[in-house]
Amino acid sequence: MSISPSNAPPDAARFIKERVRTVENWPQPGVQFRDITPVLQDRRALRTLIDLFVQRYIDENIDVIAGMDARGFIIGPILAYELSLGFVPIRKKGKLPYRTLSQSYELEYGSATVEIHEDACKPGDRVVIVDDLVATGGTMMAGKILLERLGAEVVEAAAIIDLPDLGGSKLLRDNGVPLYTVCEFGGH
Template sequence: MSNAPANAPADVAQFVKSQIRTVSDWPQPGVQFRDITPLLGNAKGLRVLIDLFVQRYIDARLDYVAGLDARGFIIGPIVAYELNVGFIPIRKIGKLPYRTVSETYKLEYGSATVEIHEDACGAGDRVVIVDDLIATGGTMLAGKLLLERLGAEVVEGAAIIDLPDLGGSKLLAEAGLPLFTVTSFGGH
């Protein structure tokens, strides 16, 4: 994996993008929410998406796929299953039942914290982090830091959607996390 941002082939990206619904003014006025549920509900769309990620990582010698709470929990376990590797949930604070390590990150107004089990992975384990989209990049960066604190090598961050105008992909690249995204949307 190189540090240069990678994207899906144009025809696949366009097909995936065509399956994503934009919901205006949700969850608050001015936000254009990118809803992946139509993509997931379309058998061909889900297959194309999962196959794209599997083909990307089939030779990456991964030990785990880590999914970010909550939509990373939808695609992450499927990709992990197909790659015959384990799945690591990175959850919002207070949701994991065992001993955890946590990372707090900044939001536009305030902060949030994510956690991982302290024994989720170990030194030298190769991990890809998946989520539905990259917005401000805070959650994925926190996930990267947690995995690295446990000794893992974070090979790449992967998302269906990049929202480059929100600066997350730039932040992650500056933090040294290679990225793979399927499609992107301008604006918020």
């Protein structure tokens, strides 16, 4: 079973996008930070967002939801709960207490390393990776690499926001990772 390529329904996508706040020059000059906090604060927006993801995956053969540190930890566990699945955190280096695998990557304003517990999932597990947005794609690619090192299959990456001008969605797709996003913003 494969997930059909599609976008969020236009009305729902617009509803979510209108609630994303843009913070200029944060965390450094020239960056337009897309803040999902207003989406989370608005009960209708949060419900709409979670429902979009649930409807996307409810009939799919998924074993685990993996969330990227840190905002993937907000949506990921809710989605896992709604789908009666387990949740796997992929954390910034040094935050997990058990034996880990690590992967470094570049992001739009620096570099970072993420880690996963070595027993986070089983070989053959079908996983959806969740984060708040896709910028350069480095975070999700690092998550994909870690999950595949454990023997899991990354079925899809999912995010609230795509920033296509930063090239991350293209990077993911070029590397065989289907991507589902609710809305997109042009520019940086």
